[in-house]
Amino acid sequence: MADPLAPNSPCRAGVSSIRIGRGSISTVKELGAKRVFLVTGGSSMFNNGAIGKIEAMLKASGAELMIQSGVPANPPVAVIKQGLDRMRSFEPDTVIGIGGGSAMDAAKLMALFYDYPELDSVLSAFLPLHSVHNWTRWLKTPSKVACGSIRY
Numbered sequence: 001m002a003d004p005l006a007p008n009s010p011c012r013a014g015v016s017s018i019r020i021g022r023g024s025i026s027t028v029k030e031l032g033a034k035r036v037f038l039v040t041g042g043s044s045m046f047n048n049g050a051i052g053k054i055e056a057m058l059k060a061s062g063a064e065l066m067i068q069s070g071v072p073a074n075p076p077v078a079v080i081k082q083g084l085d086r087m088r089s090f091e092p093d094t095v096i097g098i099g100g101g102s103a104m105d106a107a108k109l110m111a112l113f114y115d116y117p118e119l120d121s122v123l124s125a126f127l128p129l130h131s132v133h134n135w136t137r138w139l140k141t142p143s144k145v146a147c148g149s150i151r152y
Helices: 024-030 052-060 075-092 101-115 122-126
Strands: 036-040 064-069 094-099 137-142
Touching: 024 052, 024 122, 036 075, 036 122, 052 064, 064 075, 075 094, 075 101, 094 101
Parallel strands: 036 064, 036 094, 094 137
Antiparallel strands: none
C-alpha cells in the first residue's frame, strides 16, 4: 500500500500539512487562531501536560480557549450534542481534538455539525452538501497509535 503521508495520497485531501514527532504540538502557535474549542477524553491529556502546553501557547498568542473534556469511549450522540451546543455558543475558528480515537472522532463530528448546521443527524452527513460554508480549521493530536488506524 502507498504511504498515507505522501504528498499525493488521498488520505491528505484538504490537508495543508502533516507534522509528526517530538515537538509537533508547537504547531498550535502557527494556527493564527482567535477562538479555539478543544475536545479531549479523560484526564490523561491534562496529567501529561499536553493541554497545559496548548493553553500556554494559545494564551501567549491572545487566543481564547474553551475545553470540552470527559469524552467517553464510543461517545453517545448526547455527548456530541452537548459539545456542539457549547461550540455553537462559543463560535470557534479552530477545533483541536487531542487524545484517543473517541475524542478525535467526537471533535470531527462536532466540527462537521458546526460547519454544517443544516445537518440534523449523522445519516444526513451522507447526503450531498450543496451550500458553501466558512471552514473551521482543526488540529488532530493523537495520543496513541491504534492498530487499525493505518494499514500497510
